[in-house]
Amino acid sequence: MNRFDLTGKRAFITGAGSGLGQAIAIALAQAGADIASFDLPGASNQADTSASIAACGRQMLVLAGDVTDPVSIETAFDRAEQELGEIDIAVNSAGIANVGAAEVMPHAQFLRMMDINLNGLFWSCQVEGRRMLARGRGSILNMASICGSTAIPGLEQAHYDATKAAVIRLTKSLAAEWAGRGVRVNCLSPGFMATPMNSRPEVAENVRIFAAMTPMKRMGQPHEVGGPAVFLSSEAASYCTGVDLNIDGGFLSI
Template sequence: MKLFDLHGEVAIVTGAGSGIGQAIAIGIAEAGADVACFGHRSNGGLDQTAEKIRALGRKTLTFEGTVISAKDLSGAIERIEKQLGPLTIAVNNAGIGAGGEAETLELKSWQRVYDVNVTGVFLSCQAQARVMLPRRKGSIINVASISGSIVNRDLKQADYNSSKAAVIHLSKSLAMEWIGRGVRVNSISPGYTLTPMNRRPEVADQVEIFARDTPMGRLATPEEMIGPAVFLSSRASSFVTGIDLVVDGGFICW
């Protein structure tokens, strides 16, 4: 459907080397956009994502960098605009997991989570909006988590949960600040998802519990985040801004 067609659009996806970020980057390319991939080159994931995008006949660039560096982000966007064209879509997926007893959690651990999950998202949005706002066109999508809306049973992760809550409210705040300037900002909150982290043998028992507690009886695949991302990137969501789109198999209903 033409409403979901992304041909002629240029996107950046942070954390595009694996899991949800990789799936969304490839999915947006499948919908027609040229896609720049930003993140770490560990294990070759970023290059693998780019190869799959090229195989779809779309243009791509890869950038090794960190979202806590405004210089890395602005440099990437400058090159994207020169080589791919005006940036119109941004998916800010880069983030880290965390956890631990709150009463003994070290400040440096807390700060690292907030640096990446909150400050990194803000700096990404800021750099992206600086080129989108003057043109009055753009869709920014921040990947949060159901952990930003609920407290995960039996998981002690006050740092992670509160950081994702911050991403959700940051997205709403930016959406309202830029509401009259042509840039939409939304967030996606995945439920438990079979990312590489959840495929490790040592967490098999925990993953079984996640599946049991999800009303649909299973975890999501990373590819199931593509549809929501394409929707929020496309004309199909032209009247949608400031929402948190929960994709969790019904988890938060219970």
């Protein structure tokens, strides 16, 4: 079991102020890692994340910035390494979701989705990968979605789905590019999870329907993403790279 132990490790997590990013930050801390949490200035639940991590006896460094700005990411990553030590694990969880009919979607709505969910994730991987490649070791974990592998009837979110499909492909490409240089790159694809993002009024009825369609007949809870994140970040997954791990209650099996 000690291969799952993250004691002495340090993790840099984007979007750790709420939702699945927060749940992953807490899970990694419970496994022994210190956490650098990178989120937008004033992210609402950073204090809650800090309190949970302190309760695990681990350190948490709160960093403010924007994943659409590579300089912001690099500055935050450098500070994390200065204050916590060399980063061993990076988790890229920052993202947004919204809906809109494809045929009338404004350019600005489409481009903002791409800029945060895809471009921002790539800039994050670039900064993290550059540091890890220089040391010849590290684990990067990206947040994708089952919506990157299948279209969900009734959800008008072609722009969101496109970003998550790209995250899966990007993860596999980076994994292949960096595998021989000591850096593993994997992704998680959650199904319908009980997070603030899925509490949006415009998706409430769809969430109820798709929870009923899920073989387990329920929404996933944020903490249920934590275990897979710990596994892929740990030495227990030392031969895993390019993995897209579905956490969906069996949704993609139907």
